Amino acid sequence: MRYISTRGEAAPRGFEDVLLAGLAEDGGLFVPETWPTLTPSEWHALRGLPFAELSARILHRFTGDALGFDELHAMTRDAYASFRHPAVVPLVQLGPRDFALELFHGPTLAFKDVALQLLGRLFDHVLAKRGERITIVGATSGDTGSAAIEACRDRASVDIVILHPEGRTSEVQRRQMTTVMSPNVANLAIQGSFDDCQDMVKAMFVDAPFRTDMRLAAVNSINWARIAAQIPYYVAAALALGAPEREVAVSVPTGNFGNVLAAWAAKRMGLPISHFIVASNRNDILTRFLTANDMSARPVEPSLSPSMDIQVSSNFERLLFELLGRDPRATARMMQDFRATGRMPVPDAAWRQASAAFTGFALSDEDTLAEIRHWHERADYLADPHTAIGLAAARAHAPADASIPVITAATAHPAKFPDAVQQATGFRPPLPPALADLYDRPERFSVLPNDLAAAQGFVRAHTLRNAA
Numbered sequence: 001m002r003y004i005s006t007r008g009e010a011a012p013r014g015f016e017d018v019l020l021a022g023l024a025e026d027g028g029l030f031v032p033e034t035w036p037t038l039t040p041s042e043w044h045a046l047r048g049l050p051f052a053e054l055s056a057r058i059l060h061r062f063t064g065d066a067l068g069f070d071e072l073h074a075m076t077r078d079a080y081a082s083f084r085h086p087a088v089v090p091l092v093q094l095g096p097r098d099f100a101l102e103l104f105h106g107p108t109l110a111f112k113d114v115a116l117q118l119l120g121r122l123f124d125h126v127l128a129k130r131g132e133r134i135t136i137v138g139a140t141s142g143d144t145g146s147a148a149i150e151a152c153r154d155r156a157s158v159d160i161v162i163l164h165p166e167g168r169t170s171e172v173q174r175r176q177m178t179t180v181m182s183p184n185v186a187n188l189a190i191q192g193s194f195d196d197c198q199d200m201v202k203a204m205f206v207d208a209p210f211r212t213d214m215r216l217a218a219v220n221s222i223n224w225a226r227i228a229a230q231i232p233y234y235v236a237a238a239l240a241l242g243a244p245e246r247e248v249a250v251s252v253p254t255g256n257f258g259n260v261l262a263a264w265a266a267k268r269m270g271l272p273i274s275h276f277i278v279a280s281n282r283n284d285i286l287t288r289f290l291t292a293n294d295m296s297a298r299p300v301e302p303s304l305s306p307s308m309d310i311q312v313s314s315n316f317e318r319l320l321f322e323l324l325g326r327d328p329r330a331t332a333r334m335m336q337d338f339r340a341t342g343r344m345p346v347p348d349a350a351w352r353q354a355s356a357a358f359t360g361f362a363l364s365d366e367d368t369l370a371e372i373r374h375w376h377e378r379a380d381y382l383a384d385p386h387t388a389i390g391l392a393a394a395r396a397h398a399p400a401d402a403s404i405p406v407i408t409a410a411t412a413h414p415a416k417f418p419d420a421v422q423q424a425t426g427f428r429p430p431l432p433p434a435l436a437d438l439y440d441r442p443e444r445f446s447v448l449p450n451d452l453a454a455a456q457g458f459v460r461a462h463t464l465r466n467a468a
């Protein structure tokens with residue numbers, strides 16, 4: 001199995017190199033050279049398998065010979081053993097054809113754990129084999145930092161440094177990061193904004209000698225392995241509802257387009273998904289694109305669903321590449337246009353193809369609260385704001401054929417966003433027992449001014465200490 005860049009100027013390579021590289025050197029994203037497909041009897045053989053095994057079987061299609069099934073299975077078993085639900089990603093029925101696929105039973109209460117718990121182990125496995133180490137550096141406004149830290153803690157070949165803006169993350173978010181005491185984990189509170197943190201991380205990656213010396217790596221959502229690791233839960237859910245004989249639809253709360261792209265990849269592999277509903281908050285660029293071919297960036301506005309406060313969905317490039325008939329030059333041109341002008345002129349034929357399969361939906365904060373209230377009253381179900389938007393989108397755009405069930409990706413635990421849930425229902429969801437003592441645990445982090453040299457010195461000291 002080989003991977004090519006969506007912009008066509010990077011040499012094709014195997015799964016392990018794609019895992020370690022993240023972004024291709026031509027600025028494009030890696031995609032499989034050819035999509036693996038499964039026959040109906042191969043889909044049947046996956047039905048009812050424990051999630052860790054199903055996951056390894058699907059991932060093996062994407063690793064080729066680079067990783068054996070048994071090695072992968074050991075990693076998925078280990079990754080998902082810490083999930084709080086025995087089904088790992090349980091499918092909960094909320095109505096006659098309404099299902100929530102709960103992806104939030106991992107250590108940080110959000111769906112990113114499903115992919116990142118595996119990614120940390122994949123990194124370790126590949127690096128140990130090569131006798132190499134890496135240092136993950138990232139900036140967070142609160143959400144992804146904790147998932148990355150939980151994924152990398154105690155990994156033998158990985159160090160991780162996460163920058164957050166001092167005093168500007170919620171206390172739960174900060175504590176989820178700063179109470180991890182593993183020696184390979186460091187938290188850096190920067191006296192500045194999230195943008196300052198992000199600029200500093202970018203500057204570290206642009207500083208070629210520093211980047212090479214420290215073997216810097218990123219775990220952001222453009223990494224192909226993250227997408228691959230999100231395909232299995234759509235497979236498990238669709239098979240449970242009768243695929244491959246029965247079609248299903250999916251509704252996905254969307255930010256960087258990674259999660260919904262994984263569902264699309266499952267369809268590309270032959271899973272019968274008839275509709276993709278792309279749910280967003282007031283940051284509705286994808287809805288404007290899908291309804292009116294208006295892909296134009298606007299300033300990001302804060303909302304009750306902060307993980308979707310995004311205007312440029314980085315994984316969209318992978319879909320664009322397919323819509324343009326896998327033409328890397330056209331893809332590169334369109335992405336460069338978008339960067340330069342904030343608008344993407346998607347050709348009409350490609351747009352029609354996209355809008356036939358994908359439906360956009362955007363919801364205000366006020367209606368998000370109403371939706372949380374609706375499911376609490378109607379089904380005694382507590383949805384977090386992101387999940388609520390997905391459920392509202394599913395109700396608004398369920399396929400006309402009532403025999404098609406709609407699977408909504410439930411992307412965060414309600415206790416991760418207790419204020420919104422309380423505002424909507426009057427009920428404050430408690431943290432799961434494993435996190436109940438979060439407020440009593442000691443914290444460890446360093447504070448530094450908004451100064452690149454100081455932050456680089458910190459990363460260097462952390463990396464050298466652990467390499468010794």
Ligand SMILES: *Cc1c(COP(=O)(O)O)cnc(C)c1O
Nearest residue numbers: 254255256257258259307411412
């Ligand atoms: C990251 C995140 C999303 C958006 O997922 P993408 O793959 O970026 O589209 C949605 N909901 C929650 C809770 C998230 O953490």
